[in-house]
Amino acid sequence: ALAAALAAYRLAPKVELPPETPRRLYGPADAPLKLVEWTDGRCPHCATLVGRIAELKRVLPAGLLSVEARQYPLSSECNSTMQRPDPTGVVCAMAKVQVCLEKSPEFWTLREQLFSYQRQLRSPDHVLTVASNGSVDRATLEACMQSPETQAKIESDVKTAMAYKLTGTPLVSL
Numbered sequence: 001a002l003a004a005a006l007a008a009y010r011l012a013p014k015v016e017l018p019p020e021t022p023r024r025l026y027g028p029a030d031a032p033l034k035l036v037e038w039t040d041g042r043c044p045h046c047a048t049l050v051g052r053i054a055e056l057k058r059v060l061p062a063g064l065l066s067v068e069a070r071q072y073p074l075s076s077e078c079n080s081t082m083q084r085p086d087p088t089g090v091v092c093a094m095a096k097v098q099v100c101l102e103k104s105p106e107f108w109t110l111r112e113q114l115f116s117y118q119r120q121l122r123s124p125d126h127v128l129t130v131a132s133n134g135s136v137d138r139a140t141l142e143a144c145m146q147s148p149e150t151q152a153k154i155e156s157d158v159k160t161a162m163a164y165k166l167t168g169t170p171l172v173s174l
Helices: 002-011 044-059 090-100 107-116 124-131 138-146 148-162
Strands: 033-039 065-071 171-173
Touching: 033 044, 044 065, 044 107, 065 090, 065 148, 090 107, 090 124, 090 138, 090 148, 107 124, 124 138, 138 148
Parallel strands: 033 065
Antiparallel strands: 033 171
């Protein structure tokens, strides 16, 4: 399966994305291994990816890896390319809270926690409970999640992901 995936990757057309300044980057911008990943907060494969990237961050020497996290929520409430709603509101809450935490020093830790608790998150309130365990308080997160700027960042992530003809998550670009 890995050989087939690598062969497909090598044969796939290269997608040239417009240069963007990452909103949040783990590691140096000039790292030899650069990952850009799009995830959905309820996607179990995304949770696995986030966990594996966390392992890479722990074992790789500093400076070898950079990771940029982007959002691709699989819910029509915050992603206009999707047709299915999320009656729980968790999908959009996960995407929005991650955007709102991007300037937090605990961003990567809280993001990993959100994905590790993924199955227990039943409402936006649960998402906020986990996300507000750092330096950004709950009221600030709630206000940020309601802001048009937050939704605009998600829409920008979705638009960029569509260059890859994304239909599901996760997507990792090297």
